[in-house]
Every structure is written in C-alpha cells, then in structure tokens.
Amino acid sequence: DIQMTQSPSTLPASLGERVTINCRASRGISNNLNWYQQKPDGTIKRLIYYTSNLQSGVPSRFSGSGSGTDYSLTISSLEPEDLAMYYCQQYASSPPTFGGGTKLELK
C-alpha cells in the first residue's frame, strides 16, 4: 500500500493567515490526490480533486498543488469556518489510502 504522510499533525494559525498543509506519498502518485475537510460535527466533504481542482461550492481561498510524491493544500486567508481536520488521500493505487490528518486550530 502507498503510505501518505501529512505534516504538520497540528497547525495553530491566526484568522486571516495563509496556511499550508503538506502531504508526502511513499511513491509517486501522478497527481491522483484529493483533499478532504472534516468539521467538528463529523461531516466530511471533498475540497480538492486530482491535486488542484476545486470541488464545486468550495471557496476559492482553498487551493492545491504538487506533483510526484509531494502535495500541498493552501488556504490563502484563514476564516473561522476553516478550523477543522484535513486529510489527503491517494488513488493512484488500490487500496486508496489517507494521510494521518492535520488539525487546523486557532493560535
């Protein structure tokens, strides 16, 4: 299985700050990477698909980039509703696997 390593595991940030979450795959995944947000109530939604494509309805302050084994999710200006858990997930190889998660919290 492809291992996905996210960093940091916890990210303290201030409102209005630009934040970046990183994800590294144990081997190349050819941009087959999604990002998800889990809110404190448990609901999960897909934010980004295929590395950099914004899911419909997701604010444009979210963006994704990367290639090969290294990928990132950036929030250009942190809003209160962005405080949540974030996960990367690869689908280059079965089984699809997830990163360990990043908790975005208020500094």
Add this chain to the structure above:
Amino acid sequence: EVQLQESGPGLVKPSQSLSLTCSVTGYSITSNYWGWIRKFPGNKMEWMGYISYSGSTSYNPSLKSRISITRDTSKNQFFLQLNSVTTEDTATYYCARSDYGSPFAYWGQGTLVTVSS
C-alpha cells in the same frame, strides 16, 4: 442533489457481525460507485470497499475475509457487513459516492459504531 445517510446499531458485541445501511436519495446507485470508509478514534481513516453500478465489488485486502458489501436497487440502498468484529473495529463509518477515477465526491454524515461487550 445526492444525499447519503448511514443507519444501523451503534453498539455491537465482539465476535458478532456489524451491519450498516446507506440510504441514497437524489441519485441512482445503478450509476457510479458506492463505498464505505471508516475513521478510527485517533483520526486514522481506512477505505473498506465499494460496490459498483453493475453490482461488482472491491474490498480492502486488509478486510477481505470479513467484509461484504451488497445492495438493494429497488430501495436505492447499499449495505456493509463486517464479520467477527473486535474492539479494534470501533470507528465512525461513512458511506460515500465515487465517480469513475474520482473517489469520494459525496459523503454521508457518518455513524459511530462501538464494539464492546
């Protein structure tokens, strides 16, 4: 708009079977792919498997001997059965829809299942 809703017992005894239902509205399960993902306490997430538009299935090899995913197209529902559960199967279980080559576009709200005697 597609909506998914998980349901089933919140408590299962060790060695018994865990059975969950995902009810889908706004989209037919005879299209696309329909799967189960779980999130363990401590945040680890695991893909469990899916059933396709044609009824074919694919499972995570880590679960292959214990898992079964089936469906009832007349009710637009699909089901998860996980046999011989242990306390390590305690998790929040989510159902999700995938498009071809684009996984987990839509999720249910999740249901917590605790395995305990």
